[in-house]
Amino acid sequence: MLGLLISGILLTSCKKDFLEVIPKGSLIATTAADYDLLLSFNGFYFNSAVDGSYMLPLALGDEVAAEGSLFGNTNIHMQRAFRWEPVIYEPTEEPYYIGTQLSLLYTCNKVIEEVMNGAGDELQKRQLLAEAKAGRAFLYFHLINLFGKPYNAATAATDPGFPLITRADVTGNHYTRASVQAIYDLVVSDLQAAIPDLPLTGKPRVRILKSGAEGLLGKVYLFMGKPAAALPFLNAAFTDMAAQPTPPRLYDYNVELAPGGSFLPVSPTAGPVNPGNKYDDLTESLMAKTFYSGTGRSNINVFYGNSALVLTPEAAALFTATDKRLQLYSANKPDGSPNPGGRIRKYAVTYTKFGLQLPELYLLSAECKARTNDLAGAKADVEYLRNRRMPNADALVPTAIAGDQASLIRFIIDERIREFAAEGYRWFDMRRLSTDPLFSALVYKHTIYADAGNEVITLTPERLVLRLPPYYLDKNPEMRDNP
């Protein structure tokens, strides 16, 4: 009898594997393959949310103005950013825009901490470690360019930056701001450590390949005012990207927008079928990161994105009439009615790429060459891009400019506007140029066009740095805000 009872009890309890249930639908990372899938997370390369990625920089840049009739319906954060107001977020508002970046940082730190202890091929693990470091560098480069002062070697060590988080731990508290220098040091050391181990090819370019990281390090050095240090990495990026079976290449707008070209037909609402309308077109991307910047036609009558933004007359004047990039602009409002004053808006970019694009690599290279006095090299680089954006006859850099270093640098900076207007790039250039004597006299203005009269806002120097959202400051009282 007792035997029966005991066996009855043991039947269920003593089976060793009774509790060893492997649940479906979730897992704990143990193998290199698991970490690989973590770095495949689409948040690393696509942000579909209305308040994502470069959304604020989009409004902050001085190459854009606002259409008053539409601007009132724009998201309030974009409005405040456009007005260069100190307070963009209310205390209760989580800046989703930054939050998404910081959550990716956790994944990067996790992979960096754990992947080498995971099961799997050593080479693969080293590649993943490198990718996570490069990913972390990208995130920090972005953050420091929002909340830290523009890099200035003399003051960077004391300029407050952003908390330096290198561990995946959500229980941490009482964060303080590391210096701008410390953040740049991390960005540079992460990229330098990553580059030797990153694969040349074998993954889609939404993952970080060697050429992408090299190009990024070049950009970082240029932003630190070290064009000479940047050049070898930019050159390496050109070299290493060629190892891909289908390397990044520039679309030739002269071809693609001509009859039979791949950018046709032209939609009345979204313009030509160019990469700006296709999130999955990675042709021009070295490191593809995309965010949705169109309005959508949602039920919520609030515009995000670029719909209420038009080019300033000054920015529009930078284009020659034959510049094919103008075809990405519309003189109509989103509802199809013509814009008073003929102001144009970039309607053909609903997916903005903010990772590292090949056009930017050419322009970075050109700028570094110009700044290191390789004017011919710079001219060649910038013309290589321009040749694919307009008829070759108009693509040449005027001789007077090509022969003068300062003028050529200015020309290249203007080319950056022509290429990336209304995509958020300009804000980061405005910041770094503020420490450049060549551009020190610039005064930045924003105009809101309205029937009743235009409103003009002038950027004050301290607003080149965003204030930290109070949402972060409240929980981290040790962090001091920017003025």
Added chain:
Amino acid sequence: MQKSAYCRRSSFAGNRGLTKTLFVTVPGNAVSCCDRKLIVRAMKLIIFLLTAGFLVGSARGLSQEVSLSAKNVSLETVFTVIKQQTGYVTFSNKKLLNNSKPVSLNVRNMPLAEFLTLALKNEPLQFMIANNTIVLSRKEPVTTTGATPELPAPFTLTGVVHDAKGVPLANINVVAKGSNNGAVTDDSGRFSILVNTGDVLYITGIGFERREIKVTGARNISIVLQYRMVVMDTAAIVFNTGYQKLDKERAAGAFAKPDMKIFMARSGTMDVVSRLEGLVPGLTVMAGPYNTRSPVGFGVAGNQKAVIRGTSTISLSADPLFVVNGVAVTDMSMFNPDDIQDITVLKDASAAAIWGPRAANGVITITTRSGNRDKRLTFNYRSFFNYLGKPDFDYNPVLSTPQFISVAKETFAPDIYSWSSLSDGFIAPHDRILYDASRGLISSAQAAASLDSLSAINNIQQVRDIWSRDAFQTNHVLSVSGGSNIYNFYGSLSYTGTQSDQPGATNNAYRINLNQELTPNNRIRIGLTTALSYARTSSKNIPSIQNTFLPYQLFKDQNGNSINMPYVNGFSDSLRASYEARGRISLNYNPIAEINYARNSGKNLAVNVTTNAEIKLWKGISFIGTYGYYLAPSEANSYMDNQAYSQRRVLLGYTVAPTPSSTPVYYLPTTGGTFQQQNTNQRAWTVRNQLVYNWNAKENRHLLNLQLGQEANEQFASSRSATSFGYDERLQTYAILDFLTLSKGISGAVIPGGSFMGQPFYSTEALNRFTSYFALANYTFAGKYVLNASWRVDHSSLIGKDKSSQDRPIWSIGGKWLLSDEKFVKMPSWVDLVAIRATYGLAGNSPYKAGSSSYDILRPLSAFQSGQSTLAGASLTIGIPANKRLSWEQTQTTNLGLDFSVLHGRINGSFNFYSKNTTGLLGSISVNPITPMGDITGNIGKLVNKGVELSLQTVNLRTRDFSWSTSFIFSYNKNKLLDYNNYSTSAVGRLYTTYEVNFPVNTLFAYKYAGLDNLGDPRIMLADKTITKVKSIAKVNDVLYMGTTVPPFNGGFSNVFTYKKFGLSVNMIYNLGHVMRRDVNTFYTGRLAATPGFYSGNIAPSFLNRWKQAGDETHTDIPSYVADMNVSDSRRDVTYYSLADINVVSASYVKIRDITLTYNLAPALLRVLKIPAMSFNAQVTNFMVWRANHDGIDPEYGIPINGTRLIPPYKHSISLGVNVTF
């Protein structure tokens, strides 16, 4: 008394004669088994019964003749031979056989009866043959006295009557039946009466149990009368913990039982929790729709949330654990409340700790009805019809149509919201008129005329008639019960039909319940509970339209034709026309036509089988096994036709047509519809094996009960969903889609930005397992001293488990002292019983219960879940980030209790004081926003709950025809968060948080209001007395603590009156001491009626009293309207008004939950009808008796934290019921 059955059946092969054998009764005593093998067989029997049911088998036709040739064989051998040759089994007391002498026999083919007579010739035994069984018993000595009985002679009997404590009782009637003489006791309890031997004395007195005493011949007797317990049932109160049944006298823990009569009479709801409201001290039922868990199947409109003794957990569910027949269940709705016999609420650690971590919120154990042991079958039919009516729209005040139109005119601001900026926007008809006038398309006179005609319309009648209907519920239960002392059963069939207030929806639930109990002998008891529920539901495409919609928008015109209203979903007319022209798909919207474009249907089945087996093994040791199995498959189908607006809208997002002349290319089907079938399956099993040791000595001076047990359970849930597109219901065909293309989105679509979320297949699965070990001990000494203890440890398979953190035993200890039974305690004579209790215990919650872990838990993203993820293929993301500092939530509970009964049972009560200290409170930590991984579960603080509970039952009046009894339930709970990681760092944080350190949970904070300024902007006063309207200026200490939104005081007050055959019960509930925000207008800027896609637009009438011009600030607190959102937003913060202290009011209220009138048919009528009992009852519910607020708010129909009114689904419910036993 020890009797054993002798049995030699070697196996239970087949079902031959088996039940017949077990059904045999031995005269005098039930048989018990001598042979351990019988237990083995009994176990097999259980299995057999489970599979085959209680079928009665037929005996195989064996010979009934015996042949035997043997010398000096034991009787045992003889019976073995009989069994082999005839199949007849023998039952006997083993001692009888031990005392028998060996026999010698030599017979051939002798009939069995003859053979037995021969074999037992010299034995002191007699036999009986019944149903293939030979039953042996001791031969009765034959009495041969032939004396004639003496004739009785009358004599005088004297006696004294006293109570159990020896107190003499006066005025007691003593009547001798037979002699028909009577007497009454004097003050010293004495009486004398003339009687005959053999007479029966009837001793009766008010408030005492009647006694009958046979006159034996003694001349002087002493009679003890027991007080009649007039409130409590005379049956002993037994607390069922699910693990054991504990007499009230032996329980030290805090248990409570509801008044089951009131519970059963509450036909207004089928929800078990709602029926318990106000009946159990310490159980707070959170009333109202805000506190309803999502509706479940089986005719229950949604389970009400309840907390036992205050919230002791934050992120985990605060719901108590429900246990039915010893097995934890997740869905109470599968049981018909009418089938419930008994409910015990386990409140303190001593009562509940045996349920392990699941018991931290208390446990409610439920026993379903079981059969009676009458030989007769009893049928019962119970039924009610409960009428609820239509939603009470009037509860939420809104502007009348003329008011609305006038507000629309006042707030119209075309200069700020220009016509051209609204191409995507929502333009309501009144706005259209105003814009047309401002754009010069119509004259102002035309506009005024149009607006006037709108003002004349009120749609509320159409809202009532078209979008709601009368709700009601019917319930029918037919039950039958019966049995013998071996087998009894209770079976019920029930039907619950629910007509909700949503037109076209159906909900029919059917239940079958069968409880069987088999007691073959006094060693074995087997119970089998089988419950089966089935429900079918269906619904149509009914939008939620209330009185907050545009008040002039009718749904049907005068001719009864349904009205088109495409504007409801946004897009200007011109934009819509352009989309329609290019896509060649209409974007019209007609809500009435939409009703039939989509439908849902569901089938739910739930099967619950529980077996309880109790086997007495040896000398007080017994084995209890509890085996439960639960299976609940369900199917949900939904179909949405391509004609439905949402389908057309999606289609246009996947249609490419650059111009109206180009042929549209459709990437989604244009015929058929979207059909989705979802199958979910839940199954769970529990196996519990307990060894119980019962010991009593010295006539129950020592009573000891020890239990040791092991439990394992598994919960499995899976869900599969398949969706077909372009599905043709008649042909059952569907379209093939290019999901890869669709997932990426179509560029150049007619409506840009469309996203196709259709997933062709979806599957989830979850499996959890637990093993637990537990021990229980109860010891009672001299009926006065009680000691209870329990211990339990659980291990689970939950992900991320760390073995070391699983070994967290949960334990409790408690004691009870029956003070009034002490000789040295001098109790006044009116005190019947006083007992004091004290318990202490440790309970806890496993961190893994909250889905957290010390590892990062990763979640997959299939390529389909986000179209863009196809770029890098499927991926993983962090689902729940690790909390490396995670540990158990522990709750230490101390309970002090006092039970009393006074005035001969007229007043009974119990009083409890408790203190619950929760440390390592598991909660949702909003992690530092710098590491924004969402909220994680962590140990966030300390919480203390203290409270007192009182339950009092009194019999106020009792005459022959009339009685009045009262039950009063009172609970007070005070909790305080002692430590909390997620402290608010801003004023705004405090205004929206429900948890704040040093305050009770569910706090409510408010700004200190300082009136309006000269622009009509609200101002607040800060802690330093500054008055300001500056936004975001308030710091943590600038907001005031207003109170908690959970009532600290609550309970019930029930009065039951009976007059002859009529009964009236009035059950009142009260919730006191909490606060809530008033609902105030929140529209102060922007366009009136500007949100498409929802049936909203109307606003609160208090808007009319807003600040309008300078000077108004002296007589109104309601902010001004500022058309420009940017101006309003930059200048002021209107929440300074809406979240101000002036808008926080007391939420206290007292309600009559229900009034029930019962009529029991008079016996004379019952005799005519030839039925034993019949009753009728009528119930009305929900009457506000008193509320502290002056705003007409019923706190049950509001959201306290943000001041929103919820439309009550009905005002009063009225139900009529009948109950017949036949």
